[in-house]
Amino acid sequence: MRKADEIEQLALETLSKHQMVTPGQKILVGVSGGADSVALLHLLHQNRETLEIELAIGHVHHGIRGKEADDEADFVRHLAEDLQIPLYVTRENVPAEKKRLHLSTQEAARLVRHTFLRTTARQIGAERIAIAHTQTDRIETILLRILRGTGTAGLEGFPAVDLPLIRPLYAIRREETEVYCRQWKLRICEDSSNLSLAYRRNILRLELLPYLRDTFNVEIDTALLRLAEIAKQEADYLDGVTLNLIGEVVERKMPNLWTLNGAALRRQHRALQRRLVRHALLGVLGQTQNISFELLEYILEQADKRQGGSITFKAFRNLAGYLTYEEGTDTLVVGQHLPEDIAPPWSVTLKAPGITLLPDGRQVEITLYTEKGTTRLSQNVEHRDIQQGNLSLPYATAFAIPNEAVQLPLVVREWRAGDKMSPRGMHGTKKLQDLFTDAKIRGRERSTYPLLVDEGGEGKVWAVFGLRLAADVISLEEEKRLQEMPNRIEIRIETKTLL
Structure with missing residues (x-):
């Protein structure tokens, strides 16, 4: 187990290796009060002059866990005062968002948290948002995606840098942040929900991973990280090949309507065909979270057979996408529309400013x-x-x-x-x-x-x-x-x- 000074040095090496910050930048640090985020804030504060960075803290009260969440907000407020770092706090209603958006509690919490951090960063001029995801979080994410079903891109887990997000603890394990806090005698808050088996990630963390280590492979963490690195390198290569083919295969007709040339698409390997269609879907819909393997295979088979066919799917929340193969023009069309269950009239009043x-x-x-x-x-x-x-x-x-x-x-x-x-x-x-x-x-x-x-x-x-x-x-x-x-x-x- 590494000591506090070794953990700090590894975090600094990660910051340098991935070029996470540059001198003069303001960094908004997401702080929940747990060991990971407290360790992250402390080591950035310790090295702020060397890194030539300015810090601010962002904290989200999710409107759940009652007094425990209130105590965490107070703890972070006192921490910010002690370190003399500007603090930005919001109180959200995660249960209401969960119900309104038909999300899980964790999905709704993540949504309001990331929305607040990104918005606050833009408004205070912070060019980076430092979040306390550790190597342990990455391992759990990789395994969750394998169990759910994922392509090679999903096997990375999450990257060290996804601007404006940076993850300085990318190479540090969760137990090491606890060691860091103990050796520096840093106070932390314990989130009781981390022990609840109501959440799949907790089941994986508390039961499945220990079982796999004991029964199948004591080095499963290392094996998963190795798989992630191999998958990332191969995905990066295929993405580069795909980008070189965009001009030949894909055409952006309108923001909400892209087409793919059927003949040019068929000349490509199946792996590249899927990537080209996903590229068009990303351009039209903004993400490809709910685009299944089966959906892609169906429309590519229609293009292979040169038979007309169309499929509509719920892309995310209140937006539907569609894929259509037009036999007459040998064209694959990617578009979007609102689902039939959302009927006009509707309107959303915008908060100004805000x-x-x-x-x-x-x-x-x-x-x-x-x-x-x-x-x-x-x-x-x-x-x-x-x-x-x-x-x-x-x-x-x-x-x-x-x-x-x-x-x-x-x-x-x-x-x-x-x-x-x-x-x-x-x-x-x-x-x-x-x-x-x-x-x-x-x-x-x-x-x-x-x-x-x-x-x-x-x-x-x-x-x-x-x-x-x-x-x-x-x-x-x-x-x-x-x-x-x-x-x-x-x-x-x-x-x-x-x-």
Whole structure:
């Protein structure tokens, strides 16, 4: 077992090897109060001058475990005060999110935690989020994925760096963080839920892995890590080959509609075919979490036989995807639409300033700029409401609207017959139905292009996400024009679901 100084040195080597931080960066450290996160915070604080980094702490009270969670929040608050590190806290209602989004308790907790950390990092200017995942967590993740069924990409478990996330404890075992805390005499909080067999990960940690070590392979941890490294290297190679084929096989027709050339697809090895289809699915849906092996095989077999066929599937939460092979054009079509059980009318009121979390795990962030300064979420936030609604934003965008032109609140809703807008780059107004027709967006596909509407004013349509911006709207990439608009509302829509 390594000693505290050896553990610290290994963490520093991991930071350097994976180029996790650079001098001058601000790092938001996720701290729960357990041994892993306390050890992570302590070793980063000990080396902050050497690394030339600035630290901040983020803590989430999940609204579960009652007094125990209250005590953890108090503990982290005192820890931040002792170390004189800025603290950002939120209190969430995980049971409500679990019910609303049809998630497990752990999935809902992870969603609100990652949403808060990513949002806070952006708002305080932290370029990295340090989380306390250990080598032990990685081993458990690999085994869980094997048991559930995974491809080679899933065998990695999780990477050391997934920007903005960094994992400085990537090579350190959980029991070593406990040793580190004991030797430094650091106080920690014990999460009683870690001993509950109600959670599959705990069953694996407390019962299955010990059984496998005792019965099959005392070095199973090493074997799983070796498998992960081999799988990662081979997946990296295949991903590189796949990217070189994108231009030949895949075409992005619209944000929500990609196609694959059937003849070019058939020329590739099956392993590359699956990766090419997954690439298109990722582009359309933002993730491929629920895309099964059987689903991919079905549509590839249709392409092999050159027989028309289509399959619709629930991609995640409130968004459905579809794969269609069109025999006449020898084309594989990847698209999305809202499921039939989500019927209009619907709308989601956006918090301004602040974050509105959508049911599929994506988020909309609004920041208010004036000549006097910027209005964002404040430090030491004790509670942040999560808005409700039945919406998945299909396409990322970031833009600004003049303050004086908007009457809050802003609402995201479905398009309706008669909706009009004044599109940027066009003269006058145009019916959205005509815009959809011109873009060859048909039927239910139109439901995946939601509108940003000024409900506080005259109901002006400011954007059709993934399709058009209104004339007064400017992209956040237009830096010169942004400087000429000191009083503005900036809106960012995440492209990737956090679920």
